Every structure is written in structure tokens, then in C-alpha cells.
Amino acid sequence: MAKLISSKKLIKMCIFCSQEKLSILFQDEKFLLIKDIRPATEHHYLVIPKEHYSNIKYLNQQQIPMIENMKQIAQDFLQTNVSDFDQNNLRLGFHWSPFNTIDHLHLHILYPYRQMNWLQNLIFRPNSYWFIDVERHFFTSLCLITFILIVLILISTNNFNLIFRHQFIIWPNPGLDKKSVNETDRIISNESQKVLPHCIIVGVRKCGTRALLEFLDIHPQITKVINEIHFFDDEKHYNLGLEWYRQQMPAIPINQSNIVIEKTPAYFVTESVPERIYAMNASIKIILIVREPVVRLISDYAQLASNRMKGGGGQRRIETFEESVLYPNGKVNSSYKGIRISMYAVYFSRWIKLFSKNQIHVVDGDQFVYDPLPELKKIETFLGLPHLIGHDDFIYNVTKGFYCIRLADNQEKCLNKNKGRRHPDINPVIIKRLRKFYEPYNKFFFSLVGRSFNWPNR
Numbered sequence: 285m286a287k288l289i290s291s292k293k294l295i296k297m298c299i300f301c302s303q304e305k306l307s308i309l310f311q312d313e314k315f316l317l318i319k320d321i322r323p324a325t326e327h328h329y330l331v332i333p334k335e336h337y338s339n340i341k342y343l344n345q346q347q348i349p350m351i352e353n354m355k356q357i358a359q360d361f362l363q364t365n366v367s368d369f370d371q372n373n374l375r376l377g378f379h380w381s382p383f384n385t386i387d388h389l390h391l392h393i394l395y396p397y398r399q400m401n402w403l404q405n406l407i408f409r410p411n412s413y414w415f416i417d418v419e420r421h422f423f424t425s426l427c428l429i430t431f432i433l434i435v436l437i438l439i440s441t442n443n444f445n446l447i448f449r450h451q452f453i454i455w456p457n458p459g460l461d462k463k464s465v466n467e468t469d470r471i472i473s474n475e476s477q478k479v480l481p482h483c484i485i486v487g488v489r490k491c492g493t494r495a496l497l498e499f500l501d502i503h504p505q506i507t508k509v510i511n512e513i514h515f516f517d518d519e520k521h522y523n524l525g526l527e528w529y530r531q532q533m534p535a536i537p538i539n540q541s542n543i544v545i546e547k548t549p550a551y552f553v554t555e556s557v558p559e560r561i562y563a564m565n566a567s568i569k570i571i572l573i574v575r576e577p578v579v580r581l582i583s584d585y586a587q588l589a590s591n592r593m594k595g596g597g598g599q600r601r602i603e604t605f606e607e608s609v610l611y612p613n614g615k616v617n618s619s620y621k622g623i624r625i626s627m628y629a630v631y632f633s634r635w636i637k638l639f640s641k642n643q644i645h646v647v648d649g650d651q652f653v654y655d656p657l658p659e660l661k662k663i664e665t666f667l668g669l670p671h672l673i674g675h676d677d678f679i680y681n682v683t684k685g686f687y688c689i690r691l692a693d694n695q696e697k698c699l700n701k702n703k704g705r706r707h708p709d710i711n712p713v714i715i716k717r718l719r720k721f722y723e724p725y726n727k728f729f730f731s732l733v734g735r736s737f738n739w740p741n742r
């Protein structure tokens with residue numbers, strides 16, 4: 285007779301439960317994140333719940349929020365640790381029992397999946413017959429039964445086990461196969477739903493939009509949209525319709541009044557966007573974060589230069605800051621995009637034509653770097669939320685020169701390497717010229733916002 289092993293003993297034998305010999309890259313109260321011991325691509329990690337769940341096959345509707353949490357941890361980890369993270373190169377999935385090597389639930393993170401060879405691609409192949417779209421179908425029992433039947437048939441076929449040792453359930457990348465969605469998909473389980481955002485951080489690029497979103501997400505009643513969706517500024521996305529946009533939103537609990545916040549800094553400067561957002565929801569809340577225009581400009585330049593260097597820069601030499609922002613005659617080049625984006629008044633006037641001033645909250649991005657809490661408290665008030673973000677939620681990282689989020693066990697979560705880049709040293713004469721150039725635009729902006737900022741004129 286086969287020897288019966290008690291479930292307690294099984295858990296003791298489970299290396300994910302014991303956590304021995306695991307080199308943990310991230311953990312919170314409920315989950316661990318480790319590197320896969322046989323990486324299929326550069327970033328191949330596993331998100332593992334600390335509580336023992338044998339595998340995805342045995343989960344039910346109650347575990348949807350847990351799966352959503354695991355997905356979010358994966359996204360957050362990559363956002364934080366991979367510079368220029370590209371959502372479209374991410375694949376997430378689970379082994380389907382009996383093809384799992386360790387019988388403790390673990391979500392595979394594969395990034396960039398386009399780096400995988402043909403065999404790995406075959407093993408982790410999405411949209412194959414073993415594909416299950418978790419968000420829309422996985423938890424319907426009908427689909428489960430169908431899937432189990434398919435798996436059973438496949439097991440009985442030759443060499444299946446050898447070729448497909450890993451069976452995957454893949455989440456689709458945003459933007460794919462989501463053209464038409466029924467209203468019935470709004471409620472994705474008894475407990476969670478996807479809704480259009482209540483608030484959008486519209487910009488300004490390089491003024492701290494990511495840090496602002498991450499810090500706001502600390503609030504238990506705020507849910508961030510992890511990626512920049514570029515719905516209103518990108519025709520390709522906009523043509524997919526509002527239902528597509530809603531599908532890009534995170535699932536939130538049905539019975540709680542969570543505020544969903546999206547951020548896409550390109551919205552601020554794209555002409556068609558204010559009208560489009562207004563058409564979606566005329567009473568939506570808008571957040572804008574601004575920094576001293578020259579600081580923003582330098583940050584913008586540093587990013588462009590770094591991207592060009594990474595891309596090899598082609599045959600062309602990368603223009604210096606001075607060459608980019610000034611004409612050879614020394615005049616400010618106001619057709620340079622970086623220069624234009626810092627002319628906040630030009631763009632802001634489009635927004636206030638449609639939205640009332642009490643719908644738009646402007647954050648002082650320089651103050652926010654220096655001390656984020658007071659700016660966050662103002663936003664809590666603006667959103668009508670209780671003040672639940674506090675000093676203890678942050679740790680100042682001296683090396684980075686920025687505040688980071690304090691996690692459980694006093695660990696910190698800072699933004700990734702592409703935030704807080706070294707800025708080039710700029711000739712003070714050029715800085716002075718630029719500040720003078722921006723002076724009238726700043727004054728105009730202050731008059732539109734109804735407050736001034738501590739930005740030097742020279």
C-alpha cells in the first residue's frame with residue numbers, strides 16, 4: 285500500500301514553505317520573489333505565496349485577489365529593477381499540474397520573453413491550446429473542466445511530458461486581443477471589478493510622476509495602474525475604445541471605494557487629450573506635478589542622451605545639452621521638444637478651458653523630492669481620502685538622494701535606476717539664460733494656477 289504522507293509533512297518537505305536555500309530578492313508579509321534556478325531569459329523570477337497552495341489547479345474564485353497581488357508584485361519588481369521596462373516584452377504564467385516541478389503555487393515572470401530561444405518559447409508558449417486567459421475565463425468552472433479534459437487527453441499522447449514539461453497559463457499583454465469586451469466582463473468575480481480611473485496624473489514628464497504614483501499607492505484606498513497606458517494620446521490605443529481602456533485597469537474589490545489612478549505624462553502636452561478625458565468623465569480628478577522648468581529640462585535631456593547611448597546612438601554623435609537647447613547664435617531653441625515641455629502655461633491653458641480649477645491639483649515636484657509627505661497629504665485631501673500615508677512609510681536613501689518606500693522588515697523599495705540619473709554639469713551661463721527665457725511662461729503659469737512656485741529667475 286502506498287505510504288500516505290500527512291499534509292503537514294508535505295508542507296515541511298516543500299522547499300518553498302521552508303524557504304531554506306532560497307535567495308529571496310523581495311518579500312512582503314504574504315509573498316516571496318526569487319530567481320528561477322534555470323532561467324529561460326535574463327529576468328526569470330518566481331512569485332511565491334508564503335502560505336502553502338499546492339498549485340493553480342486547486343484555486344477557486346476566492347483566490348483571484350491573491351493572483352492579482354502576485355501579478356502586481358511581478359510588475360512592481362520589474363518596474364523597479366529593469367531600466368526602461370517594456371510591458372510588451374513580459375510574460376507571466378503558471379505551471380499546470382502535473383507538469384509543475386514543485387507543488388507549491390508559483391508564478392513565473394519571464395522578461396524579456398523575446399530573448400528566449402525557440403525551445404523556451406515552445407515551453408512557455410502563449411495562446412496555444414493550453415492557454416487560459418486568467419482574467420476573463422480562468423475562474424469559470426466551465427473553462428476549468430474543459431482545460432482539465434484537454435490536459436488529460438494530452439497526457440495520454442506520446443512524449444507530451446518530455447516536450448511540454450512546463451505548461452503555462454499566460455496573461456495577455458495589454459492591447460492584445462481586447463478589441464471588444466462585454467459589459468458582463470466588468471465584474472470579473474464576485475469580489476473584484478475593473479473600472480475606469482477616478483483620477484489621472486497627466487504629467488509633467490520628468491517631474492516625479494512615477495514616484496508620485498508609487499507613493500500614493502501606499503494609501504489603502506488608492507490603486508495605481510502600474511503601466512503608462514497611453515490611451516488618450518496614442519491613436520492606436522484610443523481607437524480600441526473605452527472598453528479596452530477599462531480592461532487595462534487593475535481589478536479592485538467590489539465593496540470598497542478604491543480610487544484608481546492612472547499616470548501617463550504624455551497626456552499633458554498632447555493637444556487632443558483634455559477633450560478626450562473630458563468626454564470620458566467630465567468630473568474626473570486631474571493631478572499635475574511640476575518642477576522648476578530648467579531642472580525638468582536637464583532631466584529630460586539626461587534621459588534622451590542615456591536612451592540614445594543605450595541604442596548605440598546610430599552613427600550620429602549625441603548632441604550636447606548646449607547644442608540641443610540653444611541655436612548656434614546663442615538664442616534659446618524653442619522648437620526643441622524638451623524646451624517646449626517646460627513651458628507649462630502653454631499646455632495648462634488647454635486643460636483649464638475644460639476642467640474647473642478644483643478638479644485639477646498641481647503638485648510642487650521640487651518640494652515633493654525634498655519632503656514627499658506634505659504634498660501627499662494635500663492629494664489625500666484633494667481626493668477626499670483620510671490621511672493614511674505617514675512618515676513611517678518612507679526611508680530616505682542617502683546614496684540615491686531620494687525617499688523610498690519602507691516595506692515590512694524595514695526593507696526599502698526605491699524607484700529603478702532610470703530615476704535619479706546623474707545630470708550633466710551645465711555651464712551656469714546657460715542655466716541663467718534658460719531661466720530668463722522661462723520667466724514669462726512661469727509668471728503666466730502661476731497666474732493660471734493661482735499660486736506661485738519658488739523657481740529662480742536667474
Ligand SMILES: Nc1ncnc2c1ncn2[C@@H]1O[C@H](COP(=O)(O)OS(=O)(=O)O)[C@@H](OP(=O)(O)O)[C@H]1O
Nearest residue numbers: 489490491492493494495583686687699703704705
Ligand atoms: N523618490 C524619488 N525617487 C526617484 N526619483 C524621484 C523621486 N522623487 C522625484 N523623483 C524625480 O523623478 C524624476 C523622474 O520623473 P518621472 O517619473 O516623471 O519620469 S518619466 O516622465 O515618467 O520618465 C527623476 O528625475 P531624474 O533625477 O532626472 O532621473 C527624479 O528627479
